[in-house]
Amino acid sequence: MQKGLFISVEGGEGAGKTTVVDKIESTLRKRKYTVLRTREPGGVELAEQIRHLLLHTKQMEMDDRTEALLYAAARREHLVKKVLPALESGSIVLCDRFIDSSLVYQGYARGIGMEEVWKINQFAVEGHLPDLTLYFDVSPEVGLARVKKDQVRDWNRLDQETVHFHKKVEKGYKLLVESEQERIKVIQAERPFEEVYHQALMIIEDTIKGVE
Secondary structure, three states: OOOOEEEEEEEOOOOOHHHHHHHHHHHHHHOOOOEEEEEOOOOOHHHHHHHHHHHOOOOOOOOHHHHHHHHHHHHHHHHHHHHHHHHHOOOEEEEEOOHHHHHHHHHHHOOOOHHHHHHHHHHHHOOOOOOEEEEEEOOHHHHHHHHHHOOOOOOOOHHHOOHHHHHHHHHHHHHHHHHOOOOEEEEEOOOOHHHHHHHHHHHHHHHHHHHO
């Protein structure tokens, strides 16, 4: 590849995106692509420290706008120190969550407003958006049931939110899908694992062909 490819993966809690992307990463590496696997919030030291504040703090009553600003700060640090250098070197970047998560979780579900959160993140990302976003679509009921069964999952603040909150998250993602159909592709994540994996891989392969 002459240029890098920025792919983000999105979805509500329990969507199964991490497991699917594990296999996609392995497949791409076997095909001799250079792949950077990373996540948000996190990916670099400072952003990982912010991640701990956001997701693993015992303080549940964080101000909503403080939360949105912390996500944007972590995103900026991660973008300039890890994502952009990898793209410049021609890598495929697989990023677990990016700007869409903030628009949905803080903007829509928290009620700050998607436009307000978009403005914060415009400053943070300076126009750098994913080339492709895979949205793993799963109902809140199915997703949360999966989370409860996962014995090795590290529970965080978002896992402890109400079903009503997660229904808002689902609605927020659906609104984004409607407005960003060229970039965001929907993966039906309640189907068997192999079907989900093959659908996601096929979309990624088509995108790679478009830039090679």
